[in-house]
Amino acid sequence: MTKVTRERVEAAYRALGSGDRDKIVEYYAEDLRWLVPGNHPLAGWYESLDAFLDLMARAGKLTGGSFTMDREVIMVGDDCSADVCRNRGLRAGAPEDSRSPYERMDYMVFHFMRWRDGRIVEGHDGLFGDDATLFSQFWAPFAPDGTRIAD
Amino acid sequence: MTKVTRERVEAAYRALGSGDRDKIVEYYAEDLRWLVPGNHPLAGWYESLDAFLDLMARAGKLTGGSFTMDREVIMVGDDCSADVCRNRGLRAGAPEDSRSPYERMDYMVFHFMRWRDGRIVEGHDGLFGDDATLFSQFWAPFAPDGTRIAD
Amino acid sequence: MTKVTRERVEAAYRALGSGDRDKIVEYYAEDLRWLVPGNHPLAGWYESLDAFLDLMARAGKLTGGSFTMDREVIMVGDDCSADVCRNRGLRAGAPEDSRSPYERMDYMVFHFMRWRDGRIVEGHDGLFGDDATLFSQFWAPFAPDGTRIAD
Amino acid sequence: MTKVTRERVEAAYRALGSGDRDKIVEYYAEDLRWLVPGNHPLAGWYESLDAFLDLMARAGKLTGGSFTMDREVIMVGDDCSADVCRNRGLRAGAPEDSRSPYERMDYMVFHFMRWRDGRIVEGHDGLFGDDATLFSQFWAPFAPDGTRIAD
Numbered sequence: 001m002t003k004v005t006r007e008r009v010e011a012a013y014r015a016l017g018s019g020d021r022d023k024i025v026e027y028y029a030e031d032l033r034w035l036v037p038g039n040h041p042l043a044g045w046y047e048s049l050d051a052f053l054d055l056m057a058r059a060g061k062l063t064g065g066s067f068t069m070d071r072e073v074i075m076v077g078d079d080c081s082a083d084v085c086r087n088r089g090l091r092a093g094a095p096e097d098s099r100s101p102y103e104r105m106d107y108m109v110f111h112f113m114r115w116r117d118g119r120i121v122e123g124h125d126g127l128f129g130d131d132a133t134l135f136s137q138f139w140a141p142f143a144p145d146g147t148r149i150a151d
Numbered sequence: 152m153t154k155v156t157r158e159r160v161e162a163a164y165r166a167l168g169s170g171d172r173d174k175i176v177e178y179y180a181e182d183l184r185w186l187v188p189g190n191h192p193l194a195g196w197y198e199s200l201d202a203f204l205d206l207m208a209r210a211g212k213l214t215g216g217s218f219t220m221d222r223e224v225i226m227v228g229d230d231c232s233a234d235v236c237r238n239r240g241l242r243a244g245a246p247e248d249s250r251s252p253y254e255r256m257d258y259m260v261f262h263f264m265r266w267r268d269g270r271i272v273e274g275h276d277g278l279f280g281d282d283a284t285l286f287s288q289f290w291a292p293f294a295p296d297g298t299r300i301a302d
Numbered sequence: 303m304t305k306v307t308r309e310r311v312e313a314a315y316r317a318l319g320s321g322d323r324d325k326i327v328e329y330y331a332e333d334l335r336w337l338v339p340g341n342h343p344l345a346g347w348y349e350s351l352d353a354f355l356d357l358m359a360r361a362g363k364l365t366g367g368s369f370t371m372d373r374e375v376i377m378v379g380d381d382c383s384a385d386v387c388r389n390r391g392l393r394a395g396a397p398e399d400s401r402s403p404y405e406r407m408d409y410m411v412f413h414f415m416r417w418r419d420g421r422i423v424e425g426h427d428g429l430f431g432d433d434a435t436l437f438s439q440f441w442a443p444f445a446p447d448g449t450r451i452a453d
Numbered sequence: 454m455t456k457v458t459r460e461r462v463e464a465a466y467r468a469l470g471s472g473d474r475d476k477i478v479e480y481y482a483e484d485l486r487w488l489v490p491g492n493h494p495l496a497g498w499y500e501s502l503d504a505f506l507d508l509m510a511r512a513g514k515l516t517g518g519s520f521t522m523d524r525e526v527i528m529v530g531d532d533c534s535a536d537v538c539r540n541r542g543l544r545a546g547a548p549e550d551s552r553s554p555y556e557r558m559d560y561m562v563f564h565f566m567r568w569r570d571g572r573i574v575e576g577h578d579g580l581f582g583d584d585a586t587l588f589s590q591f592w593a594p595f596a597p598d599g600t601r602i603a604d
Binding site: 035039040041042043044045046047136137139140141142145146147148149 | 186190191192193194195196197198287288290291292293296297298299300
């Protein structure tokens with residue numbers, strides 16, 4: 001059994017950030033399941049590493065590449081880890097100075113992950129305070145004035 | 152100017168229910184705009200009669216044809232009308248006896264419509280109590296256990 | 303039976319605005335029930351005219367007297383009416399230029415009211431688009447940073 | 454500096470469960486801050502250990518003492534911990550077999566806590582999937598039919 005350590009969590013994030021699938025599969029299982037919170041269009045379980053990577057690509061596209069995660073803390077336990085990140089992003093096409101919750105993301109997100117044999121097999125995103133409301137506003141299928149946005 | 156009357160509102164709903172586009176355009180403008188409440192995948196403005204009819208078709212498909220609206224009251228004013236309907240439906244594939252808000256719709260919906268020259272040019276759906284929350288649950292892109300549903 | 307007319311709806315609002323209970327009871331039944339949307343602290347059914355007037359007072363206090371309703375249209379039907387208002391307000395203590403949904407209200411609200419013998423016996427507030435979400439944010443029991451606000 | 458360990462997290466929960474304030478202050482700082490998610494009546498920051506204990510008492514009362522937390526995993530990091538619990542409860546007065554989200558709580562909750570010198574100084578509750586929506590329904594100030602509930 002490979003113990004879950006802070007170093008391994010950090011290495012997993014680096015692999016994911018590299019976009020190199022060969023590196024990613026060292027840390028993420030092919031049968032990974034990932035749950036996105038809320039009831040907006042991106043919410044629900046993603047079943048497989050490919051579905052998860054498609055989600056990452058879609059989130060990147062919907063934010064015009066502005067989406068960033070800064071890890072603040074990492075915690076580990078038996079076959080599991082949690083981390084808290086500050087996530088920031090702006091919906092593609094939104095004014096740079098927008099403060100609308102439908103266009104601007106800037107809040108803490110936590111990730112709870114279950115590991116098996118050194119790889120992540122299950123992940124949950126979560127939010128604090130009333131940020132789950134803001135998160136569903138951010139990923140709503142429309143601009144602040146309600147105009148629907150094509151995927 | 153064609154006055155908005157209860158009879159005309161009823162006739163508009165009958166035309167919409169018939170699915171006959173020639174009849175529909177007697178009551179709905181080609182440049183109709185319609186706002187669906189919430190921040191789920193179907194929410195936002197539909198801009199054009201065709202977009203609105205596509206929405207109706209999509210709602211019908213997502214509910215396996217079980218979606219119904221029973222009008223309870225109709226109110227009219229200057230170039231506008233409002234009506235209250237009891238809307239019911241079950242998500243396609245859900246168990247017949249499901250009571251989950253993610254699968255069962257059964258609540259009152261308010262429609263506010265602006266008319267011009269005898270045709271509806273703008274519509275808003277509205278909900279009462281905490282039904283807006285239930286509505287976003289119903290149209291969420293996943294089953295009660297979070298499993299994502301293909302469109 | 304007293305017919306519901308636009309004039310009577312307007313007179314009811316004027317009576318309510320006057321704060322004069324003798325005038326109010328000409329238009330609002332003593333057993334009035336009123337439903338406030340959302341799941342924030344003010345949401346739910348208010349059962350009796352006094353409970354409704356207490357609610358109005360509480361909303362006034364929570365907005366430091368800044369709460370206003372501008373009626374845009376009135377619609378009438380058999381023993382019922384609906385109207386659409388633009389509601390604006392700022393939470394008491396919030397910065398004058400706040401744009402936070404937790405502090406600033408500025409959206410359309412509809413009211414659906416049932417009448418009996420010339421008096422309102424049941425009322426529902428409702429919202430369009432994703433404004434039900436904004437409404438629950440506005441009446442949340444905390445400031446934008448989550449600090450709880452005493453009633 | 455007292456290191457945060459799984460044992461210390463478990464001891465903190467035991468102390469809290471004992472209701473013995475002398476034991477509680479061994480693990481929780483007097484200036485504890487705790488953030489409850491959502492925009493329902495209980496949401497927001499609780500500022501002080503006493504405010505937090507009042508919240509616990511209020512949650513217990515609103516659930517008629519049925520509220521339980523079963524810890525599933527504990528994770529630790531530098532001066533912080535996270536745990537995942539299955540929280541269950543029924544609103545006081547609700548039918549024993551209620552499945553309404555306004556009356557029944559049964560989902561996973563994530564706690565993220567910051568520690569200082571061996572005591573918890575800050576806590577955040579978090580939820581997964583669409584449970585933040587269910588959580589605001591559960592703590593809504595009304596029964597499933599909208600009837601307001603006195604505190």
